[in-house]
Amino acid sequence: MPQFKSLSKPKIDIENFGMGANISPINQVRMMDEDSFEHFTVEWLYTCKRNMYTSIRKIGGAGDKGRDVIGYYNNGTVDYYQCKHYASALMPSHYYIELGKLCYFTFSKEYAIPKNYYIVASNDIGPTLNRLIENPNELRSELKINWDGYCKNAITKTNEIALNGVFEKYVDSFDFSIIHHCPIQSVIDDHIRTIYGTIRFGGVSVKIPDKVDPPEALDSDELIYVIELLKVYAEALGIDELPMDMLEKYAKYNQNFERQRKDYYSAETIRRFVRDVFTDSKQFEVLKDETYDGIIEVHEAEYPNGFGRLNAVTKHASMVTTDKSLLSSKLHCIGNSEKKGVCHILVNDGRLKWVNNDD
Template identity: 30%
Template sequence: MMALPPTLTPKQHLVHHSAEQWEEFVYEWVMALKGVGYVDVVGMGGANDRGADIAAFLTAKKTDGAWHCYQCKHYDKALGPATAYPEILKIHSAVAEKKYQVLPERYVFVAPKIGGTLIQLLAKPSELKVTFFAWTEKNADKLLEEYGAAPLQRALDLAQQTDFSCFEAGNLDKILEQHASTPHHVRRFGTRMPNRPAREQAPAEPAPEEARYIQQLLAVYAEKWNGSAASLDEAGAHPKAGRNLQRQREAFYCAEQLRVFARDSVPPGTFESLQDDIYSGVVEVEERDFDLGYDRLHAVLEAARNMQLGSNILLSVERPDDRKGICHQLANEDRLTWVQEEL
C-alpha cells in the first residue's frame, strides 16, 4: 500500500503562507487577544502602513491613546536586525510627523522565524537602542534622501527619548496556542474540530426565544386533534402531543447548542450556511399540498434527516437531532410554516 503523505503541522503551514495570508493569520490571533483589554483591532497594513500593520487599541482614543502595534514580516529567512531597524525608524517618524499621536506601548515583530541576533537584542533594550543608532549613522546618506533632513532628525530625537523595551518579538508557539482557541484555526490549518460538549436537556419551561416555533407546533396539534392540545398545558396533558412537543424542543436545543459551538469553533457564517443548505433542501417539501400541518411537519423533518449535504465542516460533529432542530429554528423565524392557510 502507498503511504499517505505526512500531514503538515500548523507551523509548517505558516511557512508556506503568502505575506497577505500571514497578515490575516496575525490579525486573527490579535483579535483573540481582545480579552487582554483591547477595545478594537484594526488592520492597517499596505504600502503606506506608517509602521503599523495591525493596531490594537486599549482605549476609545485609538492611536491617540494607549495602543499596541503588531508588525507582520514573512520572509524565507529569519527576521534580523537589518529588517527591524527600518521599521523602528518608520514608527518613530510616523509619530514625530503626527501620523500617530503617541508611540505604541508595545511594538511586536511577528514573523515565522526570528533570528537569534535580533532575539538577543530585543532581550537587551539598551543594546538594541545603541545598535539602532549605529545603523542610522552608517546609513545616514540613504536615510537623508528617504526622509529629508528635518523629518529624519525629528524621528531620531524621538527615538533618543524612547524606552526600547517596548520592542519585542512574538513567540510563534504561543501565538499558535492562542490562535487554536479562535474560530479560524480549523479552517486555516485543517485540524480536527474540537470536541463538542455533552448534550444538555431542554429546560422544563420554554424560554421566550422559543415562542414562535412552539406556537407553530401548537397550531399543528390543534389541527391534528380537533382543537385539543392548542395550548402548552393542553399539549402537555395530551398522550401524543406532549411527547411530540418534548422531542421537538430537545431537537431545537440540540441545534441551538450547535449554533453556540459553531460561533466559538468555526468562522462566522458557517452555521448559517448549514441552515441555508437545509432550508434549500426542504422548502420544496414544505410547499407541497398536505391535508394536515402535522403531515407537512413530519415530511419536512424526514427530508432534512435524509438529505445529502455538501462539505460544511460542522457535519463532522453533527448529531441526529441537529437537522430536526434547525428546521424548528427556521420555523422560529417563519422561514418554514407547518399549518398553511389556503390561498
C-alpha cells in the same frame, strides 16, 4: 487614512478545515500571503492574549504607520504588533524603516509610545537583528548610521525626515528596550490549541459548543415555527385554535412540543456557531438545502392531519444524508436532533408548513 477595526471576534474559514493536515504548521504559515498571515496573528492575539487587554484593534488599509494591531491596556497604555511575512528571516535592513516610523510618529505625536512593540515574522528574525534587539543601545546606533539609506526618504511620501536637531535628540533618548520579537513557533504553539488553530492546521477535533437549552420564555425567533406547531395540535384536537398557555392541558402534545423545541435549539446552536465563528460560511445553508431535498417528498405525501406530517417528516429527516455540508462531513456536528431541528428552521423560513388545508 488608516481605519481602526475593533475586534469582537476574528472569523475563520470552515472550508480550510483540515486542508493542511499533511503540511506542518510552520510551513503552512510560511505559505500564507501577507493578509492571511496578519489575520493569523489577529486570531492568536484574540484567543491567547486578549486577557491582557481591554480591547484589541486591527488597523486596516494603507497608512498603518508601522502598526498592524494595537492592544489596549485598562490604564490607557498600548502595545503595538507589526506583522512581517518575508520569505527569509528578517535582517536589520528589512526593519530600519519600521523603527524609523516608530520614532518619527511618536516624536510627532501622531500616536503614543507603546509599552511594548512586538515583531511577529513568518520566518522569524535573523541573528543580527536578534542581537540588536537584545542590545537596545546598539540598535539605536545602527538605526542612526543607516537612517539616510533606509528611512530619510521612506517614512512619508511627501517629506524628507532628516535625523538632526530636536528629532535626533529624541531618537537618542528613545527607549529601544520596548522592542521585542515573538518567535513564530511559540505563536503557532499557542494558536494551534485554539479553535482557530484547529481550523487552520487540522488534526484536532473542533469543540462544538454545548447545546442551548430552550429558555422558559419563547424567543422572538421561535414565533413562526411555534405558531405552526400550535396549529398542528389544534387540528389534531379538533379545535379552531390552541393558545400557548393552554398547551399544558394536553400532555401528549405538550411533550411533543418540548421535544420539538429541543430539536430546534440543537440546530440553532449550530447555526449560531457558524454565524459567530466562521467567515461568510454558507455551510448552514447547504445543510438546510440538503435537509429540504431529503424530506420534501415525504412532506408532500398525504396524511390524515398535520400531526401525522410533522412526525413523518422529522422521523425521515433524521435519516437524511447531509454530507454535502462540511458541518456534517468535516466537523461531524450534525446528528439526529440537529437534522430534526433544521425542519423547524425551514418552517421559520417559510419553506415548510405542517397543516395542509387539503388534508
